[in-house]
Amino acid sequence: MPQTGDPEATGVIFDLDGTLIDSAPDIHAAGNAVLADEGLPGVTLAQATAMIGAGTPTFVARLANAAGVGNDTERRDRMYRNFMERYLGAHELTRLYPGVAAALSALREAGHRLAICTNKPEAPARTVVEALGLSEHVGALIGGDSLSVKKPDPAPLHAAARAIGVQRAIFVGDSEIDAETAQAAGVTFALFTRGYRKTPVDRIAHDVAFDDHGDLAGLLARIG
């Protein structure tokens, strides 16, 4: 939905997987279905979760590596296509983190414009954002395949800020890649500590950290 208003507004740009939504159970299920189709053993939810963050091609490559697929490019390509087909409608097991809807409403009421910058491909990202009722809150969504580069390249974050017409933005994310992206873009970074990070919080560069979306609007009002 287009958002208009104060040209001086600060944008709040959110990562998606592990930040607004807990989507690992669906990604895990789609990944295991692909492995089963190949006659390969599945991975655990924890293993699949640790593979999320660098985009879908990397996720499927990591899945194939874990299953010992080796250099069989044809098989890897087939697995990728199969995964993408399954991924598109995969949101039955995905949930918003507690307090997300209220936090987004509060941020909009405080005059922020909101966007999503995710490494999830744009089509499945839009589907899940719509299904979970987030689309009314966000003015733009940049996915992992929306541009020719993805996070940690700063271009998707800049594109998201441009799309909602803000000069200044805060990025909210859960991962090492998000922290790197914010640094590369020269943008303030708020780290959600209960997502899919693999590194201790004190080893991820961030300006503020939070573990409850209910605290976010207040936190951003203080640093904002």
Ligand SMILES: O=C(O)COP(=O)(O)O
């Ligand atoms: O799809 C991924 O690998 C990560 O998605 P995210 O950027 O929303 O965390």
Ligand SMILES: [Mg+2]
């Ligand atoms: Mg994430």
